[in-house]
Amino acid sequence: MFEKIHHIAIIASDITVSKHFYTQMLGFEIIAETYREARDSWKIDLALNGDYLIELFSFPNAPTRLDGPEALGLRHLAFTVNDIEATVAELSARGVDVEAIRQDELTGAFYTFFKDPDGLPIELVQN
Incomplete structure (x- = not known):
């Protein structure tokens, strides 16, 4: 039924800082960078070794998630x-x-x- 993971979506608190981290520090390549005015949101598609992997988003007033490796969820x-x-x-x-x-x-x-x-x-x- 499933073949592989298509992508991972990450919501960043500061899109500029996260964009720098994932591209300059970790070496991901930007495939596309789109500002969605209706949502006041950025979407940056990132690839690793040519494979589309991460969608990096910004959303205004996004709620914080519980921290800690043993919290429920991802x-x-x-x-x-x-x-x-x-x-x-x-x-x-x-x-x-x-x-x-x-x-x-x-x-x-x-x-x-x-x-x-x-x-x-x-x-x-x-x-």
């Missing part, structure tokens, strides 16, 4: 990396605060977390 986004140590070093050099690398005791995979400008947890996984 827990985090996770991206596969080939070399987690090199990726962490590159992100750190760009000013991203990344947690220490850990190893999953069940799978043996190495992983770590960091947050986007609105506190959304993002995981890196090296299998």
